Amino acid sequence: MADFKAIVNDVKTGKSYNVAVSGHHANSLDGKNIGEIVDGIFVGLPGYKLKITGGSDKTGTPMRADLPGKKRVKLLLSDGLGFHERYPGERKRVAARGSTISSETVQINMAVTEYGPKPIEELLAGDGEEKKE
Template identity: 85%
Template structure:
């Protein structure tokens, strides 16, 4: 059974929401590509439309929208997603994953494209802030 960690970004407020998707909702996301608009019912947001913006596999290999298919490939990159140059003109062969969601994908990033009737705070709890530390007692 496929299970995804889905990060839903609210573009109005800048908040992100972490949602686990499993079962038949996760199976219906298989085969979708980066840039596609999907129904929000898959992540518990009825009435919302979500745009798939990216993702990564279990090793943290990012998905690229310009690479078709679900396979992992090594590309010679000079800049862009999956590579940050250290000096001008640097190129490096970097492993990236294609733009199609498959069973090897663990995390899917989505942005809200169309808002529904209910507020998103009512339907989903906000994700903990990145780098947030537990308070010491």
């Protein structure tokens, strides 16, 4: 069973929220690709639509949207995600992970595309904050 850490970015306010995803919700995200729109119920945001924008595995290797599959491969890069050149023309072999979420993925980055009826702060607030009266 896979467990993920989802980083949900609220594009209106610019805030990001760290949400733990486990159980059948995590299994539902397995096999999804970068760029897909998923239901917010997987991360505790019913009524919301989220776009998968990236992620990384347990070693911190970033996912690339232009690399199909789940594998971790070494690419010869001159610029882009995972490498930035120090001088013009520099190239380097860098590890990158494919665009498909797998059991080896630890972190998933998401952005809100459609908002639900309740605010995000209210849905993702801990139980201790809501019951203080």
